[in-house]
Structure formats: C-alpha cells, structure tokens
Amino acid sequence: MIARIAILAASIATATATDYSMSYQMGGDFHCYINECGCPGSFAETWCSASTAMITASWCNEAEANCAVCQGSVCYDNDTDDSSSEGNECFIGNCGCPGSYLEGWCSLETAVIHSDWCKESKSNCEGHCSGKYCDISDYEEPEPTGTCVLSQCGCEYADSAARRLTDSSSDNSWCTVEIAHITSVWCNANSDNCGHCNGVYCE
Numbered sequence: 001m002i003a004r005i006a007i008l009a010a011s012i013a014t015a016t017a018t019d020y021s022m023s024y025q026m027g028g029d030f031h032c033y034i035n036e037c038g039c040p041g042s043f044a045e046t047w048c049s050a051s052t053a054m055i056t057a058s059w060c061n062e063a064e065a066n067c068a069v070c071q072g073s074v075c076y077d078n079d080t081d082d083s084s085s086e087g088n089e090c091f092i093g094n095c096g097c098p099g100s101y102l103e104g105w106c107s108l109e110t111a112v113i114h115s116d117w118c119k120e121s122k123s124n125c126e127g128h129c130s131g132k133y134c135d136i137s138d139y140e141e142p143e144p145t146g147t148c149v150l151s152q153c154g155c156e157y158a159d160s161a162a163r164r165l166t167d168s169s170s171d172n173s174w175c176t177v178e179i180a181h182i183t184s185v186w187c188n189a190n191s192d193n194c195g196h197c198n199g200v201y202c203e
Helices: 002-027 064-069 122-128 191-196
Strands: 030-034 072-076 088-092 131-135 147-150 199-202
Touching (some): 030 064, 064 072, 122 131, 191 199
Antiparallel strands (some): 088 131, 147 199
C-alpha cells in the first residue's frame, strides 16, 4: 500500500513538473513581477518599475505556476511597454514635445522632467508623471540668432567689443559684457524668451 502511494506521488510530481514546463514553453518568454505592481505598461503603483517590481528568483521565472507560488504576476515580453527609454525623455505635459512646444517658455532646459523613473517608460511618464513621452534622439534645439542681455545695460554690451562706460554717474556704469550677458539657454533662444528674462535681444 505504501509502495503504491509512493509511486502515485512520484507520478503526480512528474506530471506536475511536465505541466509546468509545458506551460512555460506554450506561454512563451515571460518574467514574474510582484502582484502589487502587475505588469509593465500597466503598473498599479507609481513606484513600480522593471528594477523594483521584477521577482529575480530563477525558480519563480521557470514556469507560470512557479510564479503564482511566488505570489507574482506572469508578464509576457509582449506585455511590456513597447517604448524604450533610449533616446526618449519625459517632458512637462503643458509643454509637449520639442519641435512643437505648446508654450513659448518651453525648452530642453525648462521642460524636461528630471526623474529617471518618469523617463523609464511611456506609461510612467504619461500615466503617473503628468508628462509627455518624447523621442528626442534626432532633435536639436535651433541655434539662437542673437544674444540676450540685461535691459538695463542694452545691446552695446552684447559682445566682447563692448566697452565699460567711463561716465561713473551713468545709471548703467556697472555694466560689463560678463555682467550684462544673461547666460540661460532658454533666455537666449529668441526675443520673446529674452523679454521674459528682463532682457533685450541683440541680433
């Protein structure tokens, strides 16, 4: 009797192992993620990412049933977010993407959301960071056509040929090229931006 039970148990174990293996092969490549997060592309929590939510134990990733035992969610490779972070950035939603900014003050300097997690995928950026996921791999900001200087100083201090005023009583006698030049890339992008920076655009 005991021998029969042992044989039966062994048969079940073999069949179960075979089922696990078949499930894995039939289901295709997958990764096991903690249930609290779910699968990439539709993570349930803002802190979830491929690096924080994936269950790394090899046994849990061997078969779908193993993943369930590990209290994980089976996520197939085609379930993952189809966007790659390479060449992409997460921009403030009110700005949109470079080349078609929605506001005049938007630029690579002012509109990028500086969060590695937001940048990691489109779902993170647009679903949780209120951003716009943009491919900027081939984008270059237009070269400025002028220089933005403090309006109190004026365009005579826009280049290195300018001189310091000798009249010490002048309101702008403190101006020099170094002091007058507004160094912000955004302020120097165009005349409108420069005006918002209390400057004058000198072309």
